[in-house]
Amino acid sequence: MSDVMTASQARFDVAAGPDLRRWVLQGRDAGLAAGAAAFGLSGVPDMLRTAQVAGGTAARLGPHELVFFAEPDRADAIYSALQAGLKDIPSSLVEISDRQVAIDISGPDVELVLSSLSPMDFNIRAFPVGMATRTLLAKADGMVWRTGPQSFRLEVWRSFVPYMTEYLQKVACDVRF
Amino acid sequence: MTKQYRIPGRGRVNTARRVTFTFDGREFQGYEGDTLASALLANGQHLMGRSFKYHRPRGVVSAGSDEPNALVAVGSGPALQTPNLRATQVEIHDGLVAISQNRFPCLKFDLGAVNTLAAPLLPAGFYYKTFMWPRSFWDKVYEPIIRASAGLGVAPTAPDPDQYAFRYEHCDVLVVGAGPAGLAAALAAGRAGARVIVADETAEAGGWLLSDTTSRIDGKTGAAWAREVVDELNAMPNVRLLTRCTAFNYGPHNMVALNERLTDHLAHPAVGQPKERLWQVRAKEVVLAAGALERPLVFDGNDRPGVMLATAARTYLNRYGVACGRRAIVVTADDAAYRVALDLKDAGVTVAAIADLRPAPDGALVAAAIRAGITVLPNTTIQRAHGLNRVCSVELAQLLPDGSVGKGHQWRADLVLMSGGFTPSVHMFSQSRGKLVFDEELGVYVPGQSAERERSAGACRGVYRLDRVLEDGARAGAEAAAATGFDGSAPQWQTGDLDEPGRGGFAGALPRRGKGLRAMAFVDYQNDVTAKDVKLAVREGFRSIEHIKRYTTTGMATDQGKSSNVNALGIASEALGRPVEKVGLTTFRPPFTPVTFGAFAGHAREFLFDPVRRTAADGWARDRGAVFEDVGLWQRARYFPINGEDMEAAVRRECLATRSAVGIFDASTLGKIEVVGPDAATFMNRMYVNGWTKLAVGRCRYGLLCRENGFVYDDGVVGRVAADRFHVTTTTGGAAGVLNMMEDYLQTEWPDLDVWLTSTSEEWSVIAVQGPLARKVLAPLVDGLDISAEALPHMSMAEGSICGVPMRLFRVSFTGELGFEVNVPSRHGRRIWDAIWAAGEPHGMTPYGTETMHVLRAEKGYIVVGQETDGTATPDDVGCGWAVSKVKKDFVGKRSLALPALKAPDRLQLVGLLTLDPSEVLEEGTQLVARPDEAVPMHKLGHVTSSYFSATLGHSIALAMVAGGRARMGETLYVPVEGRSIPVKVTNPVFYDVEGARLNV
Amino acid sequence: MLLIRCPYCGDRAEIEYANAGEAHIVRPADPMAVSDEEWAQYLYMRDNPKGLIAERWRHSHGCGRFFNAIRDTRTDRFVMTYEMGQPRPTIDSEAAAEAAR
Secondary structure (H helix, E strand, O other), rough: OOOHHHHOOOEOOOEOOOOEEEEEEOHHHHHHHHHHHHOOOOOOOOOOEEEEEEOOOEEEEEEEEEEEEEEEHHHHHHHHHHHHHHHOOOOEEEEEEOOOOEEEEEEEOHHHHHHHHOOOOOOOOOOOOEEEEEEEEEOEEEOOOOOOOOEEEEEEHHHHHHHHHHHHHHHHHOOOO | OOOOOEOOOOOOOOEEEEEEEEEOEEEEEEOOOHHHHHHHHHHHOOOOEEEEOOOOOEEEOOOOOOOOOEEEEEOOOOOOOOEEEEOOOOOOOOOOEEOOOOOEEOOEEEEHHHHHHHHOOOOOOOOHOOOOOOHHHHHHHHHHHHHHHHHOOOOOOOOOOEEEEEEEEEEEEEEEEEOOOHHHHHHHHHHHHOEEEEEEEOOOHHHHHOOOOEEOOOOEEEEHHHHHHHHHHHHHHEEEEEOOEEEEEEHHHHHHEEEHHHHHHHHOOOOOOOOOOOOOOEEEEEOOOOOEOOOOOOOOOOOOOEEHHHHHHHHHHHHHHHHHOOEEEEEEEEOOHHHHHHHHHHOOHHHHEEEEOOOOOOOOHHHHHHHOOOEEOOOEEEOOOOOOOOEEEEEEEEOOOOOOOEEEEEEEEEEEEOOOEEOOOOHHHHHOOOOOOEEEOOOEEOOOOOOOOOOOOOHHHOOOOHHHHHHHHHHHHHHHHHHHOOOOOOOOOEOOOOOOOOOOOOOOOOOOOOOOOOOOEEEEEOOOOOOOHHHHHHHOOOOOOOHHHHOOOOOOOOOOOOOOOHHHHHHHHHHHOOOOOHHHHOOOOOOOOOOOHHHHHHHOOOOHHHOOEEOOHHHHHHOOOOOEEEEOEEEEEEEEEOOOOOOHHHHHHHHHHHHOOEEEEOOOOOEEEEEEOHHHHHHHHEOOOOOOOOOOOOOEEEEEEEEOOOOEEEEEEEEEEEOEEEEEEOOOOOHHHHHHHHHHHHHHHHHOOOOOOEOOOOOOEEEEOOOOOOOHHHHHHHOOOOOOOOOOOOEEEEEEEEOEEEEEEEEEEOOOEEEEEEEEEHHHHHHHHHHHHHHHHHHOOOOHHHHHHHHHHHOOOOOOOHHHHHHOOOOOOOOOHHHOOOOOOOOOOHHHHHOHHHHOOOEEEEEEEEOOOOOOOOOOOEEEEOOOOOOOOOOOEEEEEEEEEEEOEEEEEEEEEEEHHHOOOOOOOEEEEOOEEEEEEEEOOOOOOOOOOOOOO | EEEEOOOOEEEEEEEOOOOEEEEEOOOOOHHOOOHHHHHHHHHHHOOOOOOOOEEEEOHHHOOOOEEEEEEEOOOOEEEEEEEEEEEEEEEEEEEEHHHOO
């Protein structure tokens, strides 16, 4: 088994993603606008698009929903800014730092591997860098974010991580053939 | 011996690579590139199987996936055998083990063949007529007989050790079939720049071009042209050409399933290589280029080994270099068979005669055959083929002007080649729900209006001549690409030396002389349906072709009627006296050819079958030897046995320890929803039966959620974190459903509310600390938070920290004891669990699992949704009427609760039950009746929903739902079980600490 | 597997969605004011047309939003999808014929 894995790693790599803090912001247009501004963005990202600030990323996963990701050293500042910016605007800001876990996948086979898990089209024309969405990954709900031409970040709920990583590794073996 | 029927200089097999395999235990040799069928034919072996019903000896009929007879099992051992494979598609490799099917004890001598003698007793609908009465015979006599005598191959008995892969794919143009039309289409679409997938079920792209050695494209043979096109396609990054890959299902919205066989042809697959890969391809446009199938002729003995399709013999000759016999008789209704005769003659096979059903065949090929000295008998039919394990002679007879058949003559032959013309392969088109139309001129059904974004090209829509096929394919490819935004021109080629197949054809049973009472002329080889069976069905009153199909089973075998449908239609049409186009065609169903279960399972097996969800404390529980149970996808510790305890002993100990000292329980799997926004309380008021307006921040309430029909859907404790923020808990199994239901109301009915919902189920690990010593354990850990009875009374909550980790602490109890539920961010779950355990151990803390949790809550009469409730219980039914707000104007379910039926006094109501014998533990689900001596069927009053032995109380307890139960307190009811009735006393469902004193300490 | 257009996320495969029954069934503003019969109508009675149906779907494994769709029950072909709260659109005969094909 180990030689199989080594061979596959040349074309596909699974790694634990970074430890991040996360918040879900839901609200009407004003709420999202205020949240985006407090986060440091010039505007609310388009649907299924991400936008980045120093130490943080915002992903527009729903029409009324932004998910904020923050590096640990920027997290407190970002959270304070969000709270302050949203103070008087009806909205919901809920921490989900521990609900989900990031898995980074990369390599020339990365699109093929994802194609074994989800019926979405991962061709770069259909799923460009910077796009993020929730979808079904095999039988697990997950978020897929294209971070580069050959790299994606997946996020799944914490208890699905063993299933997800094992699935990815199994599929990585299969796509070589 | 092995070269007996091999023709030097013919075929595409690699004669430099000899391959050794076994068939029915006997060793054979073939060449690399052979199929099992071609290799066996090269060895003179036509007999490859026994038929399904009559166990007649059967030879190979075709050279492709339409093969109805030569079904084999491949592989050896209990796990590795794959049954029902077509020998025409099995590629041989060294060490291949194949065995024939439906024979006992051996292929040449089969006991079941006595069924042939009994054929008059086995007509259409035989099963329906014979295995009717007596009813007592159904299970014990008929079914075993049917099961033993029917069925095709034998299923493997051990788990499949092979790997199977799965992939979704997207493309602009999917081309099904890589014959001339498919290759032309793929080239046109590929050159235009579209993302193209081409799938062909065979090992080599080219289709009929690999069998046709006479036609020329741009001066090259068809095979050479195909090779060049394949090279060009393979060089295009936007094109993927898949061979050994069958398109078997055409799903809605252009999703086509492909089954790619990766290792079946390999003697030594690579380590870890999947055996098959299932593709689900979403195509913007589909080009169907599935080709056409030659039709067999229906005459007495048309199933004798050595009787086969004419073009199949050409394929065996030109693709595999195998002559299928030494002396051939050709019986045809189409010109194509003449080319087969010419090729065979050229290869040294004697063609004794060509019998043509047409009165005056006049094509160029006919003239060529006559020029070559072949005897051509126009207006001639075949009355019968003789021979048992191999055809030895046939009787040919003149068709008389009145339509009858004249005197016959015997002709010696070891090979009978038949051609009833061609049937376009419309299976995939039909699966796509496209409408078939009858083509008067061709006498067959061809694709009409499409239902999907799809077009057919070439022979599968009745276009047969090669130049037109190429043109049709190229145009289809270019149009498909253009429809997806890639414009390009259709390539063109010069063709030469073309044949003109498909000018004739015959559908139905051949005319015959005499009544033919014992004649067996097969329409559907695989299901052993004869022409007589179809006629009988009509005589017995079946008029619809769909009914005739089901009654006779014609077209219902694994080949889905590839070779039989049109002939069956022809026979039915004649018997019904209606033209074919008025009879209609039955639906083609997926799969196009059988697909293994392994391919469907794909990666989803063993650990990957379903996600296994584990909590933060899972490893701790496993280290302590906990026994787990599945709750939805979660694994939860059920009990923690020590020193070899069984569940009963462990649960007694865990219960007593929790009631007397303190227990620790992993409640992390509970669903959690954060309800946030200025309208949060309003929303909660509308969803839950309870009132929320007056719930103070920092307090909790037991929430009960009904569906709009008034029946209990879910429950859980809700804490008010802030004026505009609720921490809602749900049952483990209800988490997703409750959130969906809340979103449904919020988005559909009340979009004006400023409130939003976020699932936090996995944000929090939840550690329940329950028992009289719970506060003692926790107090030192909670970083100064005051958790005294005064500061944190029963049903309250506080935010704080534990061991430096942020915490939401709930003072709640599902045990009836002083209890806390510690919520911490999941990443810290294990660390805090360990810390609480370390602090609790000196106090005699005991871990308990879901089983003890159930006993403790049942002692308190707390319901479990889904156990006491079954989707028809109102809050009042389960004793929770107190939770229902009387002042709220509306909430989900309120209106339904006002319906008379939901207020009836004789509804099933929650009660407790006590057995007279304190050690008797009732079985959950057993029924309750009023009198033990009642006659069967007894009048049921209710049923037991929960039943346990209570170590705390020293006797068994049970909860039950009983009609008008609350008015029956003190009554004795009976639980009838095998051989006796157990008397039970109806009691209050709260068995322990009725006044709740232990909670408020 | 159907291909369904979420008004927010675009075309996605059917497995990302959950069907949520007939659309435009409005919950009575004051349920207690309606008769038992009217309430039963609201609760249980649904059309089962052979042809175009307006129904709700939820992009449950995607953005989570409910939306409405017009689908031909005979062919599973979608005419259009639209946001919650919008009235049922009128479908011209050409689009209806295309959906029925």
